[in-house]
Every structure is written in structure tokens, then in C-alpha cells.
Amino acid sequence: MTDPVAAGSDPLGQWRRLADASVLLDGFHALKHAVRFGAEVPVAVTADRRATLALAGELAPDVRDALDALLTEVAEATYTSLVPRPHPTAVAALAVRPSREANLERLGHAPRSTPVVVLDNPRNLGNAGAVIRLAAGFGATGVVTTGTLDPWHPTVVRGGAGLHFATAVERLTVDELPAGPVFALDPEGDDLRGVKLPDDALLAFGSERSGLSAELRARADHLLALPMRPQVSSYNLATSVAMTLYHWSATGGASVPPRERPRGRTARPLED
Known part of the structure; x- marks a missing residue:
């Protein structure tokens, strides 16, 4: 991480x-996750430094000191001028995007101990962010998108709550996908419940509107279908990814340690 913004410097x-x-x-949650997973954050601002550090002390004590060093308080009007849509926590920061070379190295590392999620020509920015949050939670190696959607678009990063820095996120062509068996979700595939997904799998999902592209379908080694009631058209993309990653983890995939919470506190959902 870079040196904190020094007192008297010009964060604006x-x-x-x-x-x-x-x-x-x-x-706050995007900044918290980025710092937690080693992002380089040269500048961070808040409209209420005391409240932000109190929130860190309650929800993320492991990064409170780092945030204390990073955060500069600015007027609320100044904060709102820096962001397209003010967040309820009134916190914003800028981070350095990981290099494409570093992400490609992570995606291509062999042997791979956790899957790569492939979103084939996704359309919805919010869905892509939700998938990245899921992939980070399950410890997936990375999330790859094909097509025109930028997985580092600000709306995707907001939907991913800063967890882009916890996994490798890149846009590639089908020909550039890392090595590994491709398990693609398709209504005509075999029931997912009867298949054990290997740790080095590429788990591919088409768009809700058009499904898998011809290029991705041709690359697939296995077609799999999620259990679904007749006459229900489809699941949301993030829901499909969640079901598939859970199946991988529950049938022998690399273990994710249970999340510990301080006694006497309840979980607080992340705000979008």
C-alpha cells in the first residue's frame, strides 16, 4: 500500500x-475490502471521519488503523462532487487497478486449486458486480468476462463492494481463456447435482437473454443444467453462479473457513 495521505497534503x-x-x-465497504486485500489506495476521503472510523471499529477492526492513516475529511459538498452517486456512508477512494499481466498470471497458474468463473457476454453491470462478490466469497481464482462489458466499470466495482481486489478480474476472448475443463451452464445439459466439479474448472455462464455464445459452447467440455421447476424460464445470473459455486464447494471443493463474528453482534448487510 502507498504511504498515507499526509496532513497538509492536497487530497483533492x-x-x-x-x-x-x-x-x-x-x-465504506468497497474501501474496506480493497484495503483488506492489499489494494494500492493513494487517496481516500470522507465527509465524516469520526463516523467512518467508528464504523471501521465496529465492522472491520482489522483495517481500522490503515483507514485512520488513509482518510481525509472533506466537506460534504466536496465529497458529493467527486462521485457520480453519493454513497450512504459518504466515503470514497481511488485505487490502482491490478495489472493485466498479474491477473493473467493468477488465472493461468497451474495447478489451479479453485475454479474460474466465466461470464459469457454479460449485459448487466450490477449482476457482474454481484458475481465478483460471490466469487471472492467462495475463494474462486477469478472472474473472466467475454464481450463488451468492462468488468472494472465503476458500477460493477460498486456492485462488487471492492472485492475485485480479492480475486483476478479480467476481460478476455474465448480463445484467451485459461486452461482447464469448461463446465458450461445450459438448459440442455446434465443435472448439476450428479456431477462433481473439479477445482481447476472453468464455470461458464451465458447471458440471461441469449445464453451461451456459439464460441463458448464449442469450447465447453461439459454442459450442465441447474434444477428448475418446469415453466420457470431462468434464474438470475448471480443466483446461477451462487448455486454452482456452492455445489462445487459442497462436493469436495477447496474449503472456505467459516466466517467468525464477534459475540453479541449481528450481521449488517452491505449497502449497494
């Missing part, structure tokens, strides 16, 4: 210089 000047080439971390 830094923001203006870096904004066009940086990843916008929109909200």
Missing part, C-alpha cells in the same frame, strides 16, 4: 490527477 489535487486512471471505490 491528488484525486483530480488520478481519477481518470484509477478505480473508484464507492463507499
Whole structure:
């Protein structure tokens, strides 16, 4: 991580210089996750420093000191001028996007111990962000998109709550996909419940509207179908990914340690 923004420095000047080439971390949870997973964050601002650090102490004590060093308080009007849509936590930061070379190295590492999720020509930015959040939670190696959607679009990063930095996220062509057996979800495939997914699998999902592309279908080694009641058309993309990753993890996939919570506290959902 870079040195914290020093007292008396010009965070707004830094923001203006870096904004066009940086990843916008929109909200407390995005900044928390980015810092937790080693992102380089040159500038971070909040409209209420005390409240933000109190939130960190409650929900993310492991990164509170790092946030204390990073955060600069600015006027609320200044904060809102820096972001396209103000977040309820009034926190924003800029992070350095991981290099394509580093992500490709992670995706192509062999042997791979967790799957890669492939979104074939996705259309919905929010769905893509939700999938990245899921992949990070299950410890997937990465999320790859094909087609025109930018998986690092600010709306995707917001939907992913900063968890782009917990997994490898890249846009590739079908020909550029990393090695490994491709298990593609398709209504004509075999029932997922009868298949054990290997750790080095590529789990491919088509768009809700058009399904798998011809190129991805030709690359697939196995077609799999999710259990679904007759006359129900489809599942949401993120739901399909969640079901498939859970099946992988429950049938022998690499274990994800159970999440520990302090006693006496209840979970607080992430705000979009």
C-alpha cells in the first residue's frame, strides 16, 4: 500500500490527477475490502471521519488503523462532487487497478486449486458486480468476462463492494481463456447435482437473454443444467453462479473457513 495521505497534503489535487486512471471505490465497504486485500489506495476521503472510523471499529477492526492513516475529511459538498452517486456512508477512494499481466498470471497458474468463473457476454453491470462478490466469497481464482462489458466499470466495482481486489478480474476472448475443463451452464445439459466439479474448472455462464455464445459452447467440455421447476424460464445470473459455486464447494471443493463474528453482534448487510 502507498504511504498515507499526509496532513497538509492536497487530497483533492491528488484525486483530480488520478481519477481518470484509477478505480473508484464507492463507499465504506468497497474501501474496506480493497484495503483488506492489499489494494494500492493513494487517496481516500470522507465527509465524516469520526463516523467512518467508528464504523471501521465496529465492522472491520482489522483495517481500522490503515483507514485512520488513509482518510481525509472533506466537506460534504466536496465529497458529493467527486462521485457520480453519493454513497450512504459518504466515503470514497481511488485505487490502482491490478495489472493485466498479474491477473493473467493468477488465472493461468497451474495447478489451479479453485475454479474460474466465466461470464459469457454479460449485459448487466450490477449482476457482474454481484458475481465478483460471490466469487471472492467462495475463494474462486477469478472472474473472466467475454464481450463488451468492462468488468472494472465503476458500477460493477460498486456492485462488487471492492472485492475485485480479492480475486483476478479480467476481460478476455474465448480463445484467451485459461486452461482447464469448461463446465458450461445450459438448459440442455446434465443435472448439476450428479456431477462433481473439479477445482481447476472453468464455470461458464451465458447471458440471461441469449445464453451461451456459439464460441463458448464449442469450447465447453461439459454442459450442465441447474434444477428448475418446469415453466420457470431462468434464474438470475448471480443466483446461477451462487448455486454452482456452492455445489462445487459442497462436493469436495477447496474449503472456505467459516466466517467468525464477534459475540453479541449481528450481521449488517452491505449497502449497494
